[in-house]
Amino acid sequence: MPTALHPAADERDRAGEEARKKTIPCARCGGTNTTFRYFNHGDLRKDTHKCHDCNRAWVVGAKLR
Numbered sequence: 433m434p435t436a437l438h439p440a441a442d443e444r445d446r447a448g449e450e451a452r453k454k455t456i457p458c459a460r461c462g463g464t465n466t467t468f469r470y471f472n473h474g475d476l477r478k479d480t481h482k483c484h485d486c487n488r489a490w491v492v493g494a495k496l497r
């Protein structure tokens with residue numbers, strides 16, 4: 433039985449790339465008219481999506497206030 437080297441981390445990176453390609457429903461209004469963008473250039477941990485329905489942006493994975 434072969435031992436995989438950190439398959440979870442590899443899948444997480446792949447999932448991150450997929451999230452940047454596909455449309456994510458707005459966390460506030462549920463609209464799908466969203467586009468991916470970075471909130472801060474250079475900080476890749478802050479994946480931000482902008483919703484054109486409610487004109488708000490949110491950080492994916494962060495809790496809404």
Ligand SMILES: [Zn+2]
Pocket residue numbers: 458459460461462463483484485486487488
């Ligand atoms: Zn919205």
